[in-house]
Amino acid sequence: MDRIKVEQLKKYYGPFRGLEEATFSVKEGEIFGFVGPNGAGKTTLIRLLLGLINPTSGQAQIDGYSPWNEAVEIYKEVGYLPSEAFFFPEMKVNDVIAFYRDMRKANQDRVELLCQRFDLDRTKRIRELSFGNRKKLGIVIAMMHEPKLLILDEPTTGLDPLMQQAFLDLLLEERKKGATVFLSSHILSEVEKICDRVALIREGVVSHVYDMKEINLLHQRKISVRPEIQGTLIPGLTPLEKTEEGMSYSYEGEIAPLLAFLAKQQISDITIRESSLEEMFMHFYQKEDPDHV
Amino acid sequence: MFDSVLFALEFRRSQKSLWIWTLAIAATMVMVILLYPMVKDMYSAIPPEYEDFLAAFGGLPNNILEYYATEGAMMLQLFGGMYAAIEGYGAINRDDREKTVETLFTLPRRREQVFATKLLRALTNITIFSLVNYVLSVLSFVILKESIDQGIFLAFNALNLLMYVIIAVLTFSIAGISKATPKNGIAIAVPIVMYILFVFSSMTNNEWLEKLQYLTPFTFADPVVLIKEGGSVEGISLLVYGALSLGLLTLAYFRFQKREFTI
Numbered sequence: 001m002d003r004i005k006v007e008q009l010k011k012y013y014g015p016f017r018g019l020e021e022a023t024f025s026v027k028e029g030e031i032f033g034f035v036g037p038n039g040a041g042k043t044t045l046i047r048l049l050l051g052l053i054n055p056t057s058g059q060a061q062i063d064g065y066s067p068w069n070e071a072v073e074i075y076k077e078v079g080y081l082p083s084e085a086f087f088f089p090e091m092k093v094n095d096v097i098a099f100y101r102d103m104r105k106a107n108q109d110r111v112e113l114l115c116q117r118f119d120l121d122r123t124k125r126i127r128e129l130s131f132g133n134r135k136k137l138g139i140v141i142a143m144m145h146e147p148k149l150l151i152l153d154e155p156t157t158g159l160d161p162l163m164q165q166a167f168l169d170l171l172l173e174e175r176k177k178g179a180t181v182f183l184s185s186h187i188l189s190e191v192e193k194i195c196d197r198v199a200l201i202r203e204g205v206v207s208h209v210y211d212m213k214e215i216n217l218l219h220q221r222k223i224s225v226r227p228e229i230q231g232t233l234i235p236g237l238t239p240l241e242k243t244e245e246g247m248s249y250s251y252e253g254e255i256a257p258l259l260a261f262l263a264k265q266q267i268s269d270i271t272i273r274e275s276s277l278e279e280m281f282m283h284f285y286q287k288e289d290p291d292h293v
Numbered sequence: 294m295f296d297s298v299l300f301a302l303e304f305r306r307s308q309k310s311l312w313i314w315t316l317a318i319a320a321t322m323v324m325v326i327l328l329y330p331m332v333k334d335m336y337s338a339i340p341p342e343y344e345d346f347l348a349a350f351g352g353l354p355n356n357i358l359e360y361y362a363t364e365g366a367m368m369l370q371l372f373g374g375m376y377a378a379i380e381g382y383g384a385i386n387r388d389d390r391e392k393t394v395e396t397l398f399t400l401p402r403r404r405e406q407v408f409a410t411k412l413l414r415a416l417t418n419i420t421i422f423s424l425v426n427y428v429l430s431v432l433s434f435v436i437l438k439e440s441i442d443q444g445i446f447l448a449f450n451a452l453n454l455l456m457y458v459i460i461a462v463l464t465f466s467i468a469g470i471s472k473a474t475p476k477n478g479i480a481i482a483v484p485i486v487m488y489i490l491f492v493f494s495s496m497t498n499n500e501w502l503e504k505l506q507y508l509t510p511f512t513f514a515d516p517v518v519l520i521k522e523g524g525s526v527e528g529i530s531l532l533v534y535g536a537l538s539l540g541l542l543t544l545a546y547f548r549f550q551k552r553e554f555t556i
Binding site for chain 1: 298299302306309391392393394395396398399400401402403404551553554555
């Protein structure tokens with residue numbers, strides 16, 4: 001069953017592009033990564049999904065409800081964390097939490113648990129909080145009512161590595177309990193760690209949706225050798241760049257022919273590793289637009 | 294229709310501004326009233342040639358209530374009108390300004406519920422502002438042992454409150470209709486322009502310019518007419534602004550359902 005369904009969604013702010021074209025769906029119980037560089041249209045898409053802005057054209061549904069006509073039905077089941085979560089600056093953290101708890105009719109035990117887990121100082125005023133602590137508060141508020149769908153915009157930005165890990169662990173736990181997660185990010189390592197599927201957005205266009213298993217199968221290998229390989233390369237092996245005393249290559253294909261080929265070379269040193277998702281996406285972006293660096 | 298949790302939050306958040314405005318203006322009004330015994334003697338010393346000029350501002354007062362109407366009430370109306378405008382506009386604009394729209398408007402509440410709750414909260418504050426000012430003014434009259442026509446004073450305060458409500462509804466509607474913006478200068482501009490129109494139409498002898506009085510809600514709550522001259526409520530101004538505020542509020546109600554939050 002699809003929890004989120006987006007069809008040919010477009011948003012322009014006057015002459016300015018917010019989102020050019022998005023078509024995809026998010027299945028129940030999956031963690032769906034939404035990846036793209038800054039300004040690609042990630043936040044615009046999320047605001048459209050939540051009915052905060054109106055589309056220029058196209059359709060979207062969350063659990064069968066329209067974000068622009070039946071938003072309240074969506075809000076009941078959604079926990080939302082904006083990329084920059086702002087709260088009432090003069091109020092104390094504890095009072096802000098109490099307000100959202102009452103509005104959401106959330107369980108106090110769950111609130112306590114989340115506050116402990118994210119080590120939230122509840123005595124401070126919002127205006128005294130750092131960006132990271134505001135983010136932690138945003139996470140507690142987004143998750144306090146145990147929503148069936150989490151929409152998270154750049155959720156780990158500003159969190160220290162320990163908190164990032166705690167947050168990613170929590171997302172995996174929520175998925176186990178049946179929650180669906182829509183996660184916008186430009187930090188590919190976290191997408192790689194937890195997502196089931198990932199959509200790529202660039203310049204307002206959602207161009208590809210990949211299953212992470214499929215991506216793992218597609219994974220290139222990155223090979224650094226010293227000195228440079230002489231002669232003809234085997235298919236799938238592509239030179240990348242010269243290093244100090246050798247050369248680096250990318251390789252796509254079965255490992256056995258590569259090993260057989262390398263065994264015949266006069267090599268004094270070699271490193272073979274899998275390309276990260278980040279390197280793959282950079283490769284993808286460069287393939288789409290050769291001028292893109 | 295209203296949400297009690299949201300109301301409590303909004304009410305709590307507005308307390309500081311409510312009491313700063315209320316106590317500052319109430320203290321000024323109390324001071325103006327308590328100065329009456331001294332000012333009374335000064336009036337008798339004013340040369341007759343100045344009386345024509347003073348007539349444009351209500352003329353010389355014959356008792357403490359007339360003194361209140363000519364010297365105090367206009368100040369109360371201008372600053373109270375500014376407070377009402379800020380309350381109305383700020384009820385919606387504050388979330389734009391503080392960028393809390395994303396965390397507030399994704400809560401499971403209908404937009405019309407949020408709209409109604411915010412308006413109710415703004416009107417509650419304006420009522421508290423008016424009540425405190427009314428009570429402290431009455432107490433000041435009591436301290437001076439001056440007897441006043443309580444009926445007229447109450448009627449003026451009720452009409453004055455109605456004027457505040459209309460101003461607040463106007464600026465609230467403007468905020469609801471317009472695009473999200475962190476700026477709130479327009480809120481102050483509304484009552485100031487209305488007040489200038491009121492003063493200008495009161496001072497002029499030109500038949501056409503006098504008609505400007507119908508374009509300002511200060512006319513139907515004119516303290517000089519109501520208290521000093523014992524006149525009746527100026528119906529056209531009340532009707533114009535009653536209809537305008539209700540019309541704009543209705544428009545804002547529907548526009549707010551589709552308002553974009555892009556801050």
